[in-house]
Amino acid sequence: MSVPGVTMRLASLAAVLLVGVVSGGAGTVLHQRWWGLLLAVATALVVLAWLPAGGLRLAFALAWCVPVLRGALARPAGGHLISADAAGLSFLGASAVLLGAALATVGGARSTGRGRAEDPRVPGPAS
Structure with a gap:
């Protein structure tokens, strides 16, 4: 792999x-308002x-879940950013679904047999 390719992947x-961190943090702060919850999850x-x-x-899913989980933990001054009410539990549930969907699709390109074979630069099995 060339240096520009590695640089692009890292970027x-x-x-x-x-x-992920910024949107998860914004969702953690705004989830108590109905529009904040809807906007964050969507x-x-x-x-x-x-x-x-x-x-x-x-x-992305892991970076999203870090501020969400941090918001569910007790703060040093006491209290929580994400409480155990309908909005808070909905937000935590949506975060779990987001992480589950990301984990379920980790092997997506490789498991279908597509992806690498469509790239003309990557040698594949002889057809």
């Missing part, structure tokens, strides 16, 4: 991690569907 990974699902199956999708 993509950094961008996906940043988007945005996360759209980004997850837009990312290719594999490492980037999983990285």
Whole structure:
């Protein structure tokens, strides 16, 4: 793999991690309002569907879940950012679904036999 290819992959990974942490944090703060919950979950699902199956999708879901889990833990001053009410449990459930969907599609491109064979630069099995 060439140096520009590695650099592009690292830049993509950094961008996906940043988007995941920022959107998960924003959702954690805004989930108590109905529009904040809807916007956070819809945005996360759209980004997850837009990312290719594999490492980037999983990285986004994990980065999303870090601030969500941090918000569910007790703060040093007491209290929680995500409480045990309908909005909080819905947000935690949506985060679990997001992570489950990312984990379920980790081997997506390789398991179908597509992906590598469609890339003319990667030698595949003789047909």
